[in-house]
Amino acid sequence: MASSPFFCPQAGDKVSSWGYSFTWTSDHLSREEIEPLRQQYDISAAMALQRLQAIRIALMEESKLKGTSPPPNDLYVLLRDHRGDDDVLNKFWTEVNTVPSWVDWEQLARGQRFFYRYAIANIVGFALQGFVAENSAAPGVVEVLVRTGGFSTRMLLSRLLETFQWLIQVTHCIASIRPGGEGHIASVRVRLLHASVRQRILQLCQTKPEYFDTQRFGIPVNTLDCVHSISTFCCNPMWLQLPKFGIRPSPEEVRDYVALFRYLGFLLGTPTSYFETVEQGRRTMESLLVHELRTTDTSRTVAFNFVECVTNLPPPFHISKAFIEAGSRWINGDELCDELELSRPGLLAYLSFSGHCVLVMLMAWVQWLFPYVDELLITTFRVLMYTGIVQRKSRTRFEFKHVPQAGKQTGKEAYRIDGPHSIWSMIFGALGMGPFELFLLLIFVISGAFLLKLMVLLLRSSAEIMTSMHNIVV
Ligand code: HEM
Numbered sequence: 001m002a003s004s005p006f007f008c009p010q011a012g013d014k015v016s017s018w019g020y021s022f023t024w025t026s027d028h029l030s031r032e033e034i035e036p037l038r039q040q041y042d043i044s045a046a047m048a049l050q051r052l053q054a055i056r057i058a059l060m061e062e063s064k065l066k067g068t069s070p071p072p073n074d075l076y077v078l079l080r081d082h083r084g085d086d087d088v089l090n091k092f093w094t095e096v097n098t099v100p101s102w103v104d105w106e107q108l109a110r111g112q113r114f115f116y117r118y119a120i121a122n123i124v125g126f127a128l129q130g131f132v133a134e135n136s137a138a139p140g141v142v143e144v145l146v147r148t149g150g151f152s153t154r155m156l157l158s159r160l161l162e163t164f165q166w167l168i169q170v171t172h173c174i175a176s177i178r179p180g181g182e183g184h185i186a187s188v189r190v191r192l193l194h195a196s197v198r199q200r201i202l203q204l205c206q207t208k209p210e211y212f213d214t215q216r217f218g219i220p221v222n223t224l225d226c227v228h229s230i231s232t233f234c235c236n237p238m239w240l241q242l243p244k245f246g247i248r249p250s251p252e253e254v255r256d257y258v259a260l261f262r263y264l265g266f267l268l269g270t271p272t273s274y275f276e277t278v279e280q281g282r283r284t285m286e287s288l289l290v291h292e293l294r295t296t297d298t299s300r301t302v303a304f305n306f307v308e309c310v311t312n313l314p315p316p317f318h319i320s321k322a323f324i325e326a327g328s329r330w331i332n333g334d335e336l337c338d339e340l341e342l343s344r345p346g347l348l349a350y351l352s353f354s355g356h357c358v359l360v361m362l363m364a365w366v367q368w369l370f371p372y373v374d375e376l377l378i379t380t381f382r383v384l385m386y387t388g389i390v391q392r393k394s395r396t397r398f399e400f401k402h403v404p405q406a407g408k409q410t411g412k413e414a415y416r417i418d419g420p421h422s423i424w425s426m427i428f429g430a431l432g433m434g435p436f437e438l439f440l441l442l443i444f445v446i447s448g449a450f451l452l453k454l455m456v457l458l459l460r461s462s463a464e465i466m467t468s469m470h471n472i473v474v
Pocket residue numbers: 140141142144145148150158159162163164166167190193194197220221222225226227229230265268270396398399400401402403
């Protein structure tokens with residue numbers, strides 16, 4: 001079984017990991033190959049961060065002496081404005097602004113459209129598989145996450161929205177990810193944010209080595225974890241998420257989306273060789289499924305807080321716990337969900353989740369058959385998400401907000417609503433399901449009735465044909 005810590009498959013072995021099966025080849029990544037990546041990290045960003053901090057301190061002192069306003073907190077602005085004063089900053093700036101020769105902008109633009117084409121399936125897949133399973137069960141990643149506080153139940157929604165904001169910025173249009181574009185700048189900010197998280201945790205380790213076990217989990221936000229995260233973003237939808245909803249992306253779609261994230265990985269300081277081709281991307285995902293995923297107590301904390309957060313979304317986004325659990329079990333299988341201590345929901349939640357699968361599958365069919373519907377949906381989702389998420393008042397500039405502190409770590413947290421419950425919360429609480437779930441249940445019932453009617457019609461016409469053939473013979 002792939003989740004054993006010592007499982008080292010040989011070429012030709014059939015591997016099954018949490019409901020996904022494949023054959024191991026000599027081209028998959030062995031444990032010996034990936035292990036050193038745990039102690040490697042993005043050195044350019046780490047060095048640039050140190051210079052930026054020194055420049056900021058110098059500017060602060062200067063502003064105090066002159067009585068002028070303090071320098072900006074924004075690391076990107078400091079980098080842009082002071083790159084000419086420092087070799088390290090200049091090198092980092094040149095690195096992120098030099099487009100690799102393998103980038104084909106038209107292909108990346110197609111990759112961006114993929115996200116919106118299957119927007120609903122992509123978002124549900126990312127939440128239930130990418131987050132609940134892959135993220136929660138990657139021990140090194142969750143250890144970092146629970147130390148930054150952004151994964152407490154109270155903060156999780158804004159933290160997820162911020163990650164989602166980045167995803168929308170980098171998929172908005174091709175100008176956005178070209179050097180100097182909005183998504184490009186956001187990615188450089190996120191890269192410096194990761195460097196800040198790493199630096200802070202390592203600083204705490206200097207005085208308290210037990211704060212973070214770098215031997216076991218590697219350097220915080222290390223190269224292996226970053227490769228894993230990129231793989232979760234671009235490979236998991238293709239093989240672990242959309243197929244479970246009945247959608248099979250075309251080979252071109254897979255190629256374009258993996259290429260898009262190869263470039264985004266480059267911007268974030270992640271080695272790109274693991275995503276050079278679709279086959280390499282798939283082997284990377286499969287290798288990490290075998291070597292990296294196992295649940296720990298911290299995984300259960302992150303999964304618990306996620307369910308608490310999502311089931312307490314403000315109206316009209318109420319989602320029941322049973323629906324999340326049914327969806328998680330549908331996509332990740334019972335073995336993992338039992339390990340994460342998710343409950344077993346009733347039949348109604350599964351029927352409602354089947355409605356989601358029917359909906360996204362039907363939409364995909366209609367989009368394949370009618371390209372103008374495809375275009376319309378891509379544009380609509382693009383505009384809606386950009387307006388709702390990127391242009392919201394509380395949009396982030398990816399500052400370092402949840403600074404790790406010695407002795408502080410996120411634990412399991414039940415959600416407490418301050419103040420009185422809204423009338424809608426009470427209604428949907430009593431019903432045991434939210435408005436979207438009711439809608440999905442309705443879709444399931446209508447499609448079920450339609451299929452039943454189709455079967456009855458088919459049976460009736462075949463009976464009529466048989467009778468007329470019988471009459472002819474007689
Ligand atoms: C390489 C792929 C990755 C992508 C695309 C990515 C994306 C992001 C984004 C968009 C943010 C900003 C969200 C915010 O401001 O709250 C963020 C923050 C963060 N990321 Fe990543 N991430 C990646 C890898 C990782 C890995 C491997 C780790 C940990 C092992 C990690 C840990 C964090 C932490 C702790 C923060 C939040 C810092 C804070 O709370 O202020 N990320 N990441």
